[in-house]
Each structure stands twice: as C-alpha cells, then as structure tokens.
Amino acid sequence: MSKNEHNDLVLESMHELRYFNQQLKNFSEQLCIDLNADKVDQNKVIDMKSHQADKLRNLAISIANLSQLFTTRIDFIDVELNPNVIEQLPIQKVNVYGKFDKAKKMLHSLSRKKKVKVQIKSDVKDSRIIEAYSIIDILPYLLLDNAVKYSPERNQVDIEFVYYDDCVQIEICSEGPFVGADEIKKLSDKHYRGRNALKIDGCVGRGLGLYFVEYIAELHDIDISYKSEKYQYEIDGVPYSNFAVSLRVPLQ
Template identity: 85%
Template sequence: MSEHEHNDLVLESMHELRYFNQQLKNFAEQLSMELQADKVDQDKKIDMKSQQADRVRNLASSIANLSQLFTTRIDFIDVELNPNAIEQLPIQKVNVYGKFDKAKKMLSALSRKKKVKIQIKSDVKDNRIIEAYSIIDILPYLLIDNAVKYSPERNDVDIEFEYYDDCVKIDISSEGPFVGADEIKKLTEKHYRGRNALRMDDCIGRGLGLYFVKYIADLHDIVINYKSEKYSYEINGIPYSNFSVSLRIPLQ
C-alpha cells in the first residue's frame, strides 16, 4: 500500500468511526435523559413505567451493538492494511435474520428522524445459521443505513426474507435518487456516488458503504444485485425511483 493509499485509508476510517461515535453519543444522551443522570448522588430511586423501561433496554442494547460495530470496523481496517489478516479474524455462527433485525434496531433513531419506517417480513421461526467472519456484522447495517439515508421522508424500507434449501434470499426495497443503468455497476466502486445522490443537500457521504458491502459479500460468496426502477417523480428537481437490493446468502 502506497503512502497516498495509506493516508486515504486513515481519512476514510476516521470518517466512519466519527459517524459511529456520533450515534453512540446520541444513544448515550438519550439513555442519560431516561435515567435522569443529573440526579446522581441524590439517593433517588429510579422509578419508571414499563414503556420507559423498554426504551431504556433498547438504548442499552443499541449502545452495546454499536460498540460491536466499532470493533468490526477496526477489524476491517486491519484487513485493508493487510489482506492476510482475514485469516486471524474469528469465524462465528451467524443468525441471518438476527443480524438484520439488530441493524434495524440500531438505526431506529435515524429512521425516526427521517420519518422512515423499516419493515422486515420473515418467518422468524426459520432462523438460518451460517458460519461467517466477524466483519459480516457491518453488512446489514450498511445496507439498511443506505436505504434510510437516501429515502424521502414518510417512506418505507421493506426487507423481505425467503428461505431455500441452499440459500437465504433477502430483498431490500426503498425509494431513493434515481440511478442510471450506466451507474449501477459503479455503485460498489470506492468513493463512487450516483449523480443524483450528489445533488442531495442533506445527505453527505464518501461512497464507501456499498464498497464495503461488496468486499464482505465477495468474502462470503454472497451474490448481491442492485436495481433502480425508471423514475416517476421528482423532489426538489431530483428524480426518484424504487431502488432494490437483492442478496443470496449461501448455506453451508
């Protein structure tokens, strides 16, 4: 790796970790408010209704999960610096549905802010288990984050699971800036962002999310395809259409 590539990697990694850290800060602030952290050392009991208790549990779970994403992202940096480092990463048994459900919960604050509803349709009784490297944790997070981030307000992100003997098929459907046929294959290139995505004032990115997704997908023989339907409406002069991601995750 050249010095220029090394410097780029450092800048990219700092950007991603800052993003995670901002989310962690948001979760911690919400948890502090729910627990009335300003009352520390006042010998006051924590008294909360069941609804508030559920919010506290969800926030605590989100903080723990986000901490895990930090570790996953750092592992990814190790692999980028030294591809042979992948051999040192732990292989774990992964509940495919569970990883997507966890990512949904971690992105609940962002989805509420965007007024976007994340819906998962699956036979939850059919929870397939695969063996994968630990960095697979970040794959569903990046895909759902991307869908929510580019979705207009008051739209849905639909995630549908289908189970087969040899694979799990996952389809993610959302509304987003139209992507031309000439751009689809470029979406996974490092730093590439679609023409219409670049026109969005409120959506800043570095074109890394789908690049990371491709790297992790290739590592696990996951087939992934992207499709943008013909656009049918505009928002602030930007054409929008249905955007879908299809994954086929092989079962060992």
Template identity: 85%
Template sequence: MSNNEHNDLVLESMHELRYFNQQLKNFSEQLSIELRSDKVDQNKTIDMKVQQADKVRNLATNIVNLSQLFTTRIDFIDVELNPNAVEQLPIQNVNIYGKFDKAKKMLLALSRKKKVKVNIKSEVKDGRIIEAYSIIDILPYLLLDNAVKYSPEQNDVDITFVYYNDCVKIEILSEGPFVGADEIKKTY
C-alpha cells in the same frame, strides 16, 4: 494497496467511525436524560414507569450494539489493509435475520425522524444460522443505515429473506437518489 487507496480507506473509515461515535453519543445522552443522571449522589432509587424502563433498556442495548460495531469496523479496516488478516478473525454462527433485525432496532430513531418504515419479510422469523467471519456484523447496519438515510421521507425500505438449501438471499429495496457513473468509486 496504493497510497491513494490507503488514504481513501482511512478517510472512509474515519467518516464511519465518527458517525458511529455520534450515534453512541446520542444514545448515551438520551440514556442520561432518561436516568436523570444530573441527580447523582442523592442516595435515591431510580423511579420510572414501565415505558420509560423499556426505553432505558433499549438505549442500553443500542449502546452495547454500537460498541460492537466499532470493534467490527476496526476489524474490517484490518482486513482491508491486510487481506490475510481475515484468516485471524473468528468464524462464528450467525443468525443473519437477527443481525438485520438488530440493525433495524438500532436505526429506529433515524427511521422515525426520516418517516421511513423498515419492513423485514421472511418465511422464517428466527432465520437460518450461517457460519461467517465476525466482520459480517457491520454489513446489515451499513446497508440499512444507507437505505434509510438516502430514502425520501415517508417511503419504505423493504428487506426480503429467501431461504435456499445452501444459502440465504437477502434483497433490500428502497428509493434513493440517482448515483451517476462518475460518483461510483468502485464497481464489483
């Protein structure tokens, strides 16, 4: 890896980690508001309605999920810097449909703000279990985050799962801004 590629990797990674940190901060602030954490040490139980309790549970789940994304992104950086590091990562059973569904839930506030609807279409709701390196966790989040972030307001992001005997095809369709050839850093 050249010095420029290394610098680009560090800058891109820092950008993503800052973004994750901002999301984590937002979720934590929302959770503090819902729990009225400014009223600590009053020896009183927290009284809340069912809807508020569900919101608190969702925020707590999003904080845990985002924390897992931090770990996954750091592992991903290790692999980018040292491709042999992937051999040290655990292989796990992954419900890929579940990973996209989790990412959709984590991005619910952003999609509501942008008025973008995320639709997941699948023949099987629980999906197929695949074996994959743990760094796969970050992929659904980054793909959906970009799709929602760059979609014009009041548009849909459609994710379709097609199951074959030995693989799963995942298609993400969304409208976004034109990206010129000069803006594309890497081609695969």
C-alpha cells in the same frame, strides 16, 4: 500500500468511526437524560413506567450494538492494511435474520427522525445459521443505513427473506435517487456516488458503504445485485425511483 493510499484509508476510517461515535454520543446523552443522571449521589430511586423502562433497555442495547460496530470497523481496517489478517479473524455462527433485525434496531433513531418505516418480512421459525467472519456484522447495517438515508421522508424500507434449501434470498426495497443503467455497476466502486445522490442537500457520504458491502459479500460468496426502476417523481429537482438490493446468501 502506498503512502497516499495509507492516508486515504486513515481519512476514510476516521469518517466512518466519527459517524458511529456521533450515534453513540446521541444514545448515551438520551440515556443520561432518561435516567436523570444529574441526580447521582442524591440517593433518589429511579421511578418509571414500563414503557419508559423498555425505552432504556433499547437504548442500552443500541449502545452495546454500536460498540460491536466499532470493533467490526476496526477489524475491517486491519484487513485493508493486511489482507492476510482475515485468516486470523474469528469465524462465528451467524443468524442471517438476526443480523438484519439488529441493524434495524440500531437505525431506529435515524428512521424515526426521517419518519421512514423499516419492515422485515420473514418466517423467523425458519431462520438459518451460517458460518461467517465477524466483519459480516457491518454488511446489513450499511445496506439499511443506505436505504434509510436516501429514502424520502414518510416512506418505507421493506426487507423480505425467502428461504431455499441451499440459500437465503434477501431483497431490500426502498425509494431512493434514481440510478441510471450506466451507474449501477459503479455503485460498489470505492468513493463512487450516484449523480442524483450528489444532488440531495444535507445527504453526505464518501462512497464507501457499498464498497465495503461488496468486499464482505465476496468474502462470503454472497451474490449481490442492484436495480433502480425508471424514475417516477421528483423532489427538489432530484428524480426518485424504487431501488432494490438483492442478496443470495449460500447455506453450508
């Protein structure tokens, strides 16, 4: 890796880690507010209703999950610096549905802020287990984060699981900026962002999410494809259409 490539990796990694850290900060601050952390050392009992307690439990889970994402992202940096490191990463039993459900919960604050509903359709009784490297944790998160981030407000992201004997088929459908046929194959290129995505005010990115997704997918023999239907409407001059991500996860 050249010096310039090394510097780029540092900048890209810092961008991603800052993003995770901001979310962690938001969750932690909300937890402190809900727990009345300013009352420490005053010997006051925490008194709350059941729905408030559930909110705190969800915040605690989100903080723990984000901590795991930090670890996963750092593992990914190790792999980029030295591809041979992948052989040293732990292989774990992974519940495919569970990873997407966790990502959905981690993105709850973002989806609620944008008033975007994330819905998973699956026969959870038929959830499958695969063996995968630990960095697979970041794949569903990046895909759902992308879907929510680019979705117009008051819209919906649908994730559907279909189980076969040899694979799990997953389709993520959402509304997003129209992607031309000439751009589809470029979406997983490092630093590439669609021309219509660039037009959206306040929607920043470095074109790394789908690059990471493609890398992790190839590592696990997961087939992935993208499809953008003909655009249906415009918002602030940006054409939008239905965007679908299809994954075929092989079962051992």
